[in-house]
Amino acid sequence: PIDALRKTSGSTEFLGYTTTESTSELIGIIAEKQLVDELEEVGHTDPIGVVLDQTPFYGEAGGQVGDTGVITGGGFQFDVFGTQKDGELIVHFGHLRRGMLSVGATVTTQVASEHRAGIRRAHSATHILHHALHQTIGEKATQRGSVVKEDALRFDFAHGKSLTRAEIRQVEDIINARIAEGSEVGTQVMDLADAKKLGAMALFGEKYPDRVRVVTMGDFSVEFCGGTHLSNTGQVGFCKITSEEPVAKGVRRITALTGPRALERIRETEDLLEEMVKILKTPQPSDLPRRVEVLQEELRDAKQELAKQSSQSVAGTIDELLAAAEEVDGVKIVACVPENGTREVLRDYADQLRSKNIPIAIVLGAEVDGKAALLTCVSKGLIERGVKASDCIKVAAKVAGGGGGGRPDMAEAGGKKPENLEEAVAEGAKFYRGKLEG
Structure with missing residues (x-):
């Protein structure tokens, strides 16, 4: 049509x-x-x-x-x-x-006037950003594409590595300094050759007609552009860079907000800091880093103490497990699902059981974060007899709706069916039994 x-x-x-x-x-x-x-x-x-x-x-x-x-x-x-x-x-x-x-x-x-005004702010800010990048990392940072929306922009540019935090701040400082200057924004339609003589920057790979529209900002920016712009850089109000990331080999992307949306982002950050101050009970936002460090130290100490107590608790049940374990051809088969087990607890059980220096085959299970966790291990002498933990884990994991693997002497797996843990551990014990009796 x-x-x-x-x-x-x-x-x-x-x-x-x-x-x-x-x-x-x-x-x-x-x-x-x-x-x-x-x-x-x-x-x-x-x-x-x-x-x-x-x-x-x-x-x-x-x-x-x-x-x-x-x-x-x-x-x-x-x-x-x-x-x-x-x-x-x-x-x-x-x-x-x-x-x-x-x-x-x-x-x-x-x-819609507000929508158009937001687009104009973002588009003019894009040109200023291009200038700021040239000032910060050099003129090889040429434009590779952009998207301009209401008070939001995305700018792709040629650069082989990520910008440092200091460089991002410098770019942002230059942008807002140019905004504060309130430089005149002008437009002119002219011959392509004349525009190039003025030093107008073109989009990489773009073909232009014989007559082109050129947008100038103060004495610092001259670009080919057919978009809508402000009449003065001061009308941008404020620009806040929100991210810098790679999008392709040799191409980086900056996203930023302008005007009311930039101010809104600052206020959101302030609200978040205020909330953190209340939660962590610090006098000022500047006290937050030290408060977090203290909490991390306390958490590390608590974890170490918990691990110590857990290990002691495990040690207290090792002899009971061995006494109750089935023995086949001189090998103890330990199969159990410890209460309140974690992956660390399962490894602790395995290490302490193997430290007894007796022929042993182990299959353990626990529910961790709503999923099944399984661990199998065997004493090294059993590997020569063809009894491998890596084979046992596959059998047990299948019952628990998952999979895994590892070394012949120790292997781990996860599964989607924690309700099948007891059955999975029993199946692992059955595997060991079959290998030892066979």
Whole structure:
């Protein structure tokens, strides 16, 4: 349908650089992938596409998202949730809320001003960020892509390693210094050759027409750009970098917030600090690191004491386990599921049982975090007889709904069925018995 509309209507004139409202003619309606002359279905599920002869709505391009807003006229209201550019046409996507759309109707357009303002802040901040990166890590940090939304931006750039914390802070400082300067933001359409003479930065791999739009900021930034911008860098208000990460070999990504969203992020951080101060009962946020260190030390000491007591508790039951263990061909088979067991407790049992220096085959189980944990081990002399812990664990783990492996003398596994632990341990003991009797 777009191709047919393009043949009959040509293009949409974009008015959005100078205004956010207009009186326009409705020249195309796209519903269910077809051109229609009229539409009066209110509450339709699939979005409708509306094309005008001229519009202040920016169609998504160059990484900048499309505008939102409303189109009205003749008793109808059409809410626009997104705008796309298709060749020379701009398509407004949305839903009819009341009335009837008809081709040829005169309509009034109104771009959502707050949404557009947030996009302008983020887009202008993107250009300042590009400049700040050049100042911090060099001019080889060229743009590799970007996404600009309402008070949020994502900027990809060429760089072979992660930025240090100091570099990120320097970039952020430069951005906010340029914002504070309140430099004029200017736009001009000129010949491509003249733009290059001015030193305009181009997007890597992008092809440009003979006539291009150039956006300048003070004396520090000159870039090819077709997006919507502020008239003064001070209007960004504030910019906060939220992350820096790799996205491809030799390409890094910075995400940042501007204006109200940047301020909101700062307040969220302050609220979190305040909550931590209350929970950890420290006089000031600056006391938090030391308080956390103290708690870590206390936790480490408590774990060591618990491990000591646990080991003593295990030691007290070793003789009982050996006395109750089945003996096959001179080998003790210890199979049990200790109460309140952990993986560390199972290993402690295994170490203390093997320290008795007698022929022994062990299979132990415990429920850990809602899952089955299994451990098997054998004295080294049994490996030569073909009795291996790594074989036993596979048999036991299968019953517990899992798998695992390890060395011939010791192996571990996990499973999704902790309710089958007793059966799994019994199956492991049966495996040992069969090997020893065979």
